[in-house]
Amino acid sequence: MKHSKVVLILFISVFLIILLSPWSIADEKNTQKESYSKIEALDGSYWIQVNEDGFGDENNVAVVAMKEYQNNLYALVRNDKEGAEVWRFDGKHWEQVLFPNNVENGIYNNYFINSHMGAMEVFKGKLYVGFSSGVQGYYLKSSGCEIWRYDGSKWEPVVSDKKDVDEKGIISAISGCKDKDGETTAIFIDSSKKWEKNRWKGGVLQITSGRGRFRRFDIVSNTENTLIVQQNEIGGNRGKEYTVCKEKHYINPFPLHEYDLPPVSAGDSYEIGMGNDENGFGDYFNKAISSMVVFEGKLYASTVLNYDYGGQVWYTIDGENWKITNPPRSLGLFHDDPNYPDSKKPVTRGIPSLGVCDIEGEPNLYAGTLGSDGNLGGCARFAKLTISGWELIVDSSIDENDTGTNENGFGSGMECNMFNGNFNVWSQACFKKKLFVGIQSIAGARVLYTKTASPKDGSWFYSVGGNGKLPAGFDGKTNKGASMVMKKPVFETIAVQLFPYGDYLYAGLVRLYMPLMGAGAETLTGSQIWKTKDGINWVEVTKNGFGDKTILNFQSFCVYKDNLYVSGSRAANTVGGGLGGTKIFKLLK
Incomplete structure (x- = not known):
């Protein structure tokens, strides 16, 4: 009798675990419901x-x-x-x-x-x-x-x-990355690098950490440890807009919508992408x-x-x-x-x-x-x-x-x-x-x-x-x-x-x-x-x-x-x- 009670308790416990488990809830939630009536x-x-x-x-x-x-x-x-x-x-x-x-x-x-x-x-x-x-x-x-x-x-x-990852690193310093500062480009430095000149010209700098994660910049040229980058956030304005690292608000005229472009800072990690992949x-x-x-x-x-x-x-x-x-x-x-x-x-x-x-x-x-x-x-x-x-x-x-x-x-x-x-x-x-x-x-x-x-x-x-x-x-x-x-x-x-x-x-x-x-x-x-x-x-x-x-x-x-x-x-x-x-x-x- 005692053995039967133990078995019964175990059976009920297992049943409740299955019934209340996340898997069971998710399965029921995403099952085609019989209650959906024909239209x-x-x-x-x-x-x-x-x-x-x-x-x-x-x-x-x-x-x-x-x-x-x-x-x-x-x-x-x-x-x-x-x-x-x-x-x-x-x-x-x-x-x-x-x-x-x-x-x-x-x-x-x-x-x-x-x-x-x-x-x-x-x-x-x-x-x-x-x-x-x-x-x-x-x-x-x-x-x-x-x-x-x-x-x-x-x-x-x-x-x-x-x-793939063509190159990666951490931004050591940033300069010239302000709105209307006289130059449309900005300078990103990674002091740990020793690149060939213009090795990354034509590539894309991809920010991979920080609030500005997923932002990207065109690479105009590079020296041993410096990338000259250009922002391209406005279509038809390539090479003409200022590269801005602080948060900036944008308003698209049609269809009308607004958004904030998050900031990029020294200490953020980056990757460089090259090619059509x-x-x-x-x-x-x-x-x-x-x-x-x-x-x-x-x-x-x-x-x-x-x-x-x-x-x-x-x-x-x-x-x-x-x-x-x-x-x-x-x-x-x-x-x-x-x-x-x-x-x-x-x-x-x-x-x-x-x-x-x-x-x-x-x-x-x-x-x-x-x-x-x-x-x-x-x-x-x-x-x-x-x-x-x-x-x-x-x-x-x-x-x-x-x-x-x-x-x-x-x-x-x-x-x-x-x-x-x-x-x-x-x-x-x-x-x-x-x-x-x-x-x-x-x-x-x-x-x-x-x-x-x-x-x-x-x-x-x-x-x-x-x-x-x-x-x-x-x-x-x-x-x-x-x-x-x-x-x-x-x-x-x-x-x-x-x-x-x-x-x-x-x-x-x-x-x-x-x-x-x-x-x-x-x-x-x-x-x-x-x-x-x-x-x-x-x-x-x-x-x-x-x-x-x-x-x-x-x-x-x-x-x-x-x-x-x-x-x-x-x-x-x-x-x-x-x-x-x-x-x-x-x-x-």
Whole structure:
């Protein structure tokens, strides 16, 4: 009898330990809940939410990319407070994928790595993840984009400061590092070094300790133990701004946001990075990786939000060594502007969209761009990769006339900008032998398509906006508050994410949310999803974020175990902040 009581007590104790253990709580917390009821959509389909909002953290405001890998669904999560996270789903349970050394956020606790944008792709048996750092704007507030890969248990840096260390040390003394002190450069001394002259010229000094950790400076030159460094915090101002080591406040004009750049002091540790294996492929103004795609045995990755030199497309054959496609920057297009390096302002601040499509008898790789104001026209371009490099098929230089959908902004004209025309190729999709592009524009999201991808006049047609059956923005609605503040029509829906699944092309819309510009939470009604079977006639799936008006955009689509999943993000696509934790929905068959 006594023995039975002991066994019973031990059994109850073990049961309580298991029940109350952190593992058990985490497992229950991140299990697909039976209590999530089915949602009947406007088209008669049924959907269900499969995760807890934000995976239990309201700062996890968006899922910017999803990918199936090793029988799991992986999700890249935007977090502007602590840094990006990665989660995975086996069909029933979610678990966080920890970074090296059990770090939860920002890969190595780098809060700059927020994944405002991002991409995932499987290549040579491993999952490649493109992390972004910072937000939109001419002001940096970034440590540069990074690419890491994962084999199901271990992370490896691919394009990152963490891939190698070319040099490291501790700053002994600093001079000439004040605002308006007569010299734009500053002097950093490490008295323990004996370098060759200009050994580190062209490299990047990376601060690795202190309050200014993750700040970086261009190395102009060096002597035996001295580095001449230049700050580059303002796009288009390289080499002209003062290098400031004290804390300094910055205000980005549009999209409007403010931040403090932390101080750097003697005694801080540093590393020096050289080459294109460093953050941003060696250029930290490559803030974001927006797209990754495998084409002809190569992994391609595109960069965006580079206000200095423009977007780029890089590729690798082996996953280790990266080369740049030609032209190397901004598809070779530059406005005349004396405020930029060599008086060249990039026409394309980024290449948000890469895609493979077979509409010419063989698969081709296409790139869509993000525009910038200037003398060559301020809107989107489109190009095809050839043996010699990128061939423009939408640009004002293609022919002698200035009409047709092959011109700047798919025919939007030389006066085109983000407020009135086809400004940014947000997404693209190959669907039923046609190539579709989803356009971002303050004047309303649009969709165009081509049957030929030819540079000739009249090769592109409107599916939404223009002379399409649906108006710009899919519903033609403008935001009264933002329109009043900006004194021009500002639409509610400003971008579209395209994704083919089964017999349909789906469109997830991006809702305007910029409280400082008049588009606040009081105007929200929830984002929308539409679908089309023929590319012309569209059917609405949801018009209110599946009943949640705080869902600002349906951002990332993915097929996992033959089922369609989509993320409902509660974060502005610019810098307007978040409204709560992100959701993921599954289309029920």
